[in-house]
Amino acid sequence: GYSRLVLATGADPRRLRLEGDGAADVLSINDLDDYARFRLALTRCRSVAILGAGLIGCEFANDLAAAGYAVHLIDPAQTPLNRLLPEQIGEIFARALGNGGIRFHPGRSVNRIDRSSDSYRLSFSEGEPIDADLVVSAIGLAPRTSLAAAA
Ligand SMILES: Cc1cc2nc3c(=O)[nH]c(=O)nc-3n(C[C@H](O)[C@H](O)[C@H](O)COP(=O)(O)OP(=O)(O)OC[C@H]3O[C@@H](n4cnc5c(N)ncnc54)[C@H](O)[C@@H]3O)c2cc1C
Numbered sequence: 001g002y003s004r005l006v007l008a009t010g011a012d013p014r015r016l017r018l019e020g021d022g023a024a025d026v027l028s029i030n031d032l033d034d035y036a037r038f039r040l041a042l043t044r045c046r047s048v049a050i051l052g053a054g055l056i057g058c059e060f061a062n063d064l065a066a067a068g069y070a071v072h073l074i075d076p077a078q079t080p081l082n083r084l085l086p087e088q089i090g091e092i093f094a095r096a097l098g099n100g101g102i103r104f105h106p107g108r109s110v111n112r113i114d115r116s117s118d119s120y121r122l123s124f125s126e127g128e129p130i131d132a133d134l135v136v137s138a139i140g141l142a143p144r145t146s147l148a149a150a151a
Helices: 032-042 055-066 087-099 146-150
Strands: 011-013 047-051 070-074 102-105 110-116 119-124 130-132 134-137 141-143
Touching: 032 134, 047 055, 047 119, 047 130, 055 070, 055 087, 055 102, 070 130, 087 102, 119 134
Parallel strands: 047 070, 047 134, 070 102
Antiparallel strands: 011 141, 110 119, 119 130
């Protein structure tokens, strides 16, 4: 029995609805098993596309670029960390990412991922596609509400 109940069951990664035979291969990193899969995948690749330039996406981009990977950071917003930083600071931050070797692609949202030999091709509603050996999604989490809904 209890008088108050706190549900703190965590959250699951949000998944983009994507077309293409590479869509199911997109990795999210939200627990240790995810991280083990990610580390294994990194041993086989040189370039990484990250969907989402929030805290997690930017942190992974920075770490991966520092480790020598070619990094594409993709976000529909015009600046990284757009929900946390005002635009002017976001622009400075975007330049800092660029100085660190990260290719930031603002104003873009992928809608299709296809396998292409050893890598993936990310396609958008307009503009040039981007090729990468690994695609990581960091577009946020959805709270696990099923227990609360069922209660
Ligand atoms: C790569 C990465 C880096 C991060 N870096 C930072 C950082 O630098 N700083 C920071 O502050 N945060 C960071 N975070 C976020 C931080 O990990 C989360 O905000 C935090 O773990 C959320 O805590 P939580 O207790 O809500 O959920 P969780 O830590 O996910 O815990 C939920 C728990 O509930 C359990 N559970 C699920 N269903 C049930 C059920 N039916 N009954 C009972 N238990 C259940 C789960 O097994 C789990 O143990 C990071 C996250 C990631 C993925």
